Amino acid sequence: MNIIESKPDTAALDRIFAALADPTRREILRRLASGPAPVGELVEPFDISQPAVSKHLRVLADAGLVSREPRGQQRLAHLSAAPMRAASDYLAEFKAHWDARLDQLGAVLAELVSITERKEHD
Amino acid sequence: MNIIESKPDTAALDRIFAALADPTRREILRRLASGPAPVGELVEPFDISQPAVSKHLRVLADAGLVSREPRGQQRLAHLSAAPMRAASDYLAEFKAHWDARLDQLGAVLAELVSITERKEHD
DNA sequence: GATATTCATAACTTAATGGTTATATATAAG
DNA sequence: CTTATATATAACCATTAAGTTATGAATATC
Numbered sequence: 072m073n074i075i076e077s078k079p080d081t082a083a084l085d086r087i088f089a090a091l092a093d094p095t096r097r098e099i100l101r102r103l104a105s106g107p108a109p110v111g112e113l114v115e116p117f118d119i120s121q122p123a124v125s126k127h128l129r130v131l132a133d134a135g136l137v138s139r140e141p142r143g144q145q146r147l148a149h150l151s152a153a154p155m156r157a158a159s160d161y162l163a164e165f166k167a168h169w170d171a172r173l174d175q176l177g178a179v180l181a182e183l184v185s186i187t188e189r190k191e192h193d
Numbered sequence: 194m195n196i197i198e199s200k201p202d203t204a205a206l207d208r209i210f211a212a213l214a215d216p217t218r219r220e221i222l223r224r225l226a227s228g229p230a231p232v233g234e235l236v237e238p239f240d241i242s243q244p245a246v247s248k249h250l251r252v253l254a255d256a257g258l259v260s261r262e263p264r265g266q267q268r269l270a271h272l273s274a275a276p277m278r279a280a281s282d283y284l285a286e287f288k289a290h291w292d293a294r295l296d297q298l299g300a301v302l303a304e305l306v307s308i309t310e311r312k313e314h315d
Numbered sequence: 316g317a318t319a320t321t322c323a324t325a326a327c328t329t330a331a332t333g334g335t336t337a338t339a340t341a342t343a344a345g
Numbered sequence: 346c347t348t349a350t351a352t353a354t355a356a357c358c359a360t361t362a363a364g365t366t367a368t369g370a371a372t373a374t375c
Binding site: 081082093104153154158159166169 | 204207216223275276280287
């Protein structure tokens with residue numbers, strides 16, 4: 072079986088979605104999108120302790136969403152967005168359904184067209 | 194502020210991602226993608242109790258991912274995928290980062306910068 | 316080498332999650 | 346009207362999660 076096309080094992084999706092379910096972690100990811108940062112810098116914007124941020128970073132790293140790079144006495148966190156693709160691919164399976172209202176709209180339009188056509192045939 | 198373009202409040206994203214973080218719930222959603230189903234039918238494929246499934250359905254409903262329709266003595270669960278769009282939109286912010294080649298390029302550039310800086314300090 | 320800085324880890328608390336069994340409620344069927 | 350079926354809810358248990366404070370380990374600085 073082709074690794075490239077294989078579906079991600081569900082445990083990986085578990086970790087990715089769980090990591091994304093926390094607003095602090097999403098903020099951290101957003102910050103990292105603009106470049107790597109040491110832990111201290113990631114603590115600043117939040118009203119939580121440094122160990123709390125370190126724990127969030129561990130959750131993100133376990134999900135594969137950040138990598139760590141020792142840099143002197145600090146440890147830079149890098150965004151590693153690749154696993155998000157698995158999450159995005161999962162959601163894409165439902166795209167057809169979240170356009171359902173468009174489908175409904177389509178039905179309404181079809182009905183209107185139908186009515187219009189009937190009128191035209193009067 | 195335009196409701197249509199407003200970003201989803203973070204609590205909504207919390208619930209959506211958390212709902213998606215459980216493999217049983219993802220299986221339920223996949224089943225519902227092929228049409229509404231009563232609770233009993235959703236229990237069958239799993240080795241867990243009916244109340245457990247009812248609780249999963251409540252989590253999914255709280256996230257807006259399923260709606261319930263009483264139908265006689267059963268309660269049909271319908272997929273309601275619209276909120277997934279918010280999750281998908283969130284992930285889309287990172288698309289530029291999850292391309293593997295861009296990641297590698299980024300790493301290479303970082304390395305070059307690192308080397309350059311070291312040289313500058315010589 | 317002593318001290319400061321940066322971060323991780325340990326130990327703990329509280330709350331949330333996912334499961335269970337037992338039971339209640341509502342509708343359907345006899 | 347009684348009984349069966351479908352589902353929800355309650356009460357409980359074990360595990361995980363998110364936070365805390367205290368402390369340890371590694372690196373930088375004086």
